[in-house]
Amino acid sequence: MSSAGTNAFVLEGVRRSFTHFALQDITLTLPLGQIMGLVGPNGAGKSTTIRLLMGLLHPDAGRIEMLGHSIPAEAAAAKEEVAFVSDDMRLFGTATLQWHMDWMASMFARWDARFAQELLSRFNLRAGQAVERMSQGEHVKALLLLALARRPRLLVLDEPTSGLDPVARHELLTELMQVVREEDRSILFSSHHTADVERICDQIAFIDRGRLVAASDRESFLERWRRLLVDLPPGSAPPRIAHTVDLSLGGRVASLTTDRYDGELHARIEAAGARVLEVQRMTLEEIFVAIVMKSRQEGMA
Amino acid sequence: MNRSVFWALVRKDLYLRRAMIIAILVVGLGSLVLASFGGRAFAVGGLLFLTANVAGGLFMAALSLFGERRALARGFALSLPVSGRYYDLSKLVSGFLAFGIPWLVLTVAAVGGMFLPGGMPGMAVYALLIQLFVIAQFAVVLAAYSCITSEAVSGVVILFVNVALSLFMMQINQPEILGPWRGDAIVWTPFARVTLLAELAVIAVAVAFTYIMASRRRDYI
Numbered sequence: 001m002s003s004a005g006t007n008a009f010v011l012e013g014v015r016r017s018f019t020h021f022a023l024q025d026i027t028l029t030l031p032l033g034q035i036m037g038l039v040g041p042n043g044a045g046k047s048t049t050i051r052l053l054m055g056l057l058h059p060d061a062g063r064i065e066m067l068g069h070s071i072p073a074e075a076a077a078a079k080e081e082v083a084f085v086s087d088d089m090r091l092f093g094t095a096t097l098q099w100h101m102d103w104m105a106s107m108f109a110r111w112d113a114r115f116a117q118e119l120l121s122r123f124n125l126r127a128g129q130a131v132e133r134m135s136q137g138e139h140v141k142a143l144l145l146l147a148l149a150r151r152p153r154l155l156v157l158d159e160p161t162s163g164l165d166p167v168a169r170h171e172l173l174t175e176l177m178q179v180v181r182e183e184d185r186s187i188l189f190s191s192h193h194t195a196d197v198e199r200i201c202d203q204i205a206f207i208d209r210g211r212l213v214a215a216s217d218r219e220s221f222l223e224r225w226r227r228l229l230v231d232l233p234p235g236s237a238p239p240r241i242a243h244t245v246d247l248s249l250g251g252r253v254a255s256l257t258t259d260r261y262d263g264e265l266h267a268r269i270e271a272a273g274a275r276v277l278e279v280q281r282m283t284l285e286e287i288f289v290a291i292v293m294k295s296r297q298e299g300m301a
Numbered sequence: 302m303n304r305s306v307f308w309a310l311v312r313k314d315l316y317l318r319r320a321m322i323i324a325i326l327v328v329g330l331g332s333l334v335l336a337s338f339g340g341r342a343f344a345v346g347g348l349l350f351l352t353a354n355v356a357g358g359l360f361m362a363a364l365s366l367f368g369e370r371r372a373l374a375r376g377f378a379l380s381l382p383v384s385g386r387y388y389d390l391s392k393l394v395s396g397f398l399a400f401g402i403p404w405l406v407l408t409v410a411a412v413g414g415m416f417l418p419g420g421m422p423g424m425a426v427y428a429l430l431i432q433l434f435v436i437a438q439f440a441v442v443l444a445a446y447s448c449i450t451s452e453a454v455s456g457v458v459i460l461f462v463n464v465a466l467s468l469f470m471m472q473i474n475q476p477e478i479l480g481p482w483r484g485d486a487i488v489w490t491p492f493a494r495v496t497l498l499a500e501l502a503v504i505a506v507a508v509a510f511t512y513i514m515a516s517r518r519r520d521y522i
Binding site for chain 2: 051054055056057058072075076077078079080083084085086088089090091092093094095099103106107143147
C-alpha cells in the first residue's frame, strides 16, 4: 500500500549484504513533518540505510518508499523534493559558492534565491569564495545552504556535524534548528552524537551492527527509561523485575535500568523486599548505550 | 529523466574543465604553428601536437571521472534529481564534449593545414587517421574509467593505450604505408580504409560499453 501523503519515507524489511557487513530487516517510518534521528556507533549501518533510502544502493530485499515514490526505481523523481547532505560529500572545489548557487537555481524551479541570500548571511559565508578554500564547518554550511534553498519536503542529513569542532557543531545545529523551526519539513538526521539528536529530533531510531535495535519518539524514550538505585536487604538477591535491561551490584546497592518505568515499579520493588533510594533520569546517550549493550548480549546468547 | 539536471551536469563538467580545454587548444594550435616552419620545427611541433592531444585526452578522462570520485563531489552530484545511470551518461557526454571540442578544432586545423600553400594534401589522410586514433584511445580510456575504481587498474589502462599508440605510430610511419600520401592526391589505401573502420568501430564499441555498464550499475558508493 502506498504511503504517499502521510509519510516522508517508509522502509519495510530492507536488507542488504556486503562481504563483511549486512543490514538486516530494517523497518522504519517517518511521518511527514517530523524529525527523525538515526543513531548508531560508527559502522552500525546508518550511512548504508541512508544510501538505500536515497537510491544509491539497491536493497537485496524489502520495500522502500520516499514521498510516495518507489525507491530505487523512482529515486530521481523523489530527489526533486529531497535534499541530501552527507559528511563525506564535497562541492566542486574550484568553483565558488556563488557558482554553485547559480547552478542549483538553473536546475530547481523552487530554488529560493532570497532564502539562499538570507542563509548566506546567517551562516556567515562568502558567496565569492572558492569552495576549496573553505573550512570544514563552512563547507558543511555551504552544503546545507544549497540543500535548504531548494525548499525540499524531506531533508536527509548523514552525520552532517561529523568532523566539526564542538563550537562549530553547536553553531551549525543552532542555525539548523532555527531554520527548520520556521518550516514544516521532514528531516532524517543520522549521527553518533546523541546530544545533537536529542536537541533536534522528535523520533529516534537506534541502529547497531546492521540491525534496528529500537525506534520510538524521543519523549517515550526519555520517559520510559530510568536508572533506579535500590537498597537490598542484607544477604538478599536483587529483585526480579520485568523489563530490567541492566542490573549491576555495588555492595548492598543495586543499579537497575528499566525501559518500562512507571509508578507501580516502586511498589513491585518494595514488595520484593528492597527499597528504592533514587530514581535517575537517563540521557539519550545512556539509553543508547544500554540498548546497544542489551542487544549485543541477546545477540551472543 | 530530468533533462535540465542532466544538461546541468554536462554544463558543470564543461565549466570545471574549461582551463584544460583552453590548454589543449593553445598547446595544440601553437604546435601546429611551430610545425609549419618545417625541418626540425616540424618534428618538434608534430610531437608536441600529438602530446597535447593524447595527454589532454587522458587527463580529461581522469579528471572527469576519477577527479570527481576522489574529491567526493560525486556524492553531491548524485544527491540531485538524477538517476545513477543518467549521471554516468552525463559523464560520457561531457567527457566527449570537453575533449571532443578541442580535438575537433585541432583535427580541422591539422587536416586543413595540409591544404594550405606549401602543404601536402595527401597527408590529410595521415593526419586524420592519427587524430581518429587519439579520439578512439580517449573513448577506450573513458569507458574503462567509467567502470573501474582502482587507480592501479587505471594505470594499466594508460599503459595499454600508450603501447597501442606507439605500435600504431610505428606502423603508420612505415615508408610503404606513408609513401602513397606524400603528394597532392588524397589516397585511401587499403591500410587507410581498414584503419579508419577499425578506429570508428573502437569508438562505437567503447561508447556502447559505457552505456551498457551505466545501465547495469546498481550501486553508487
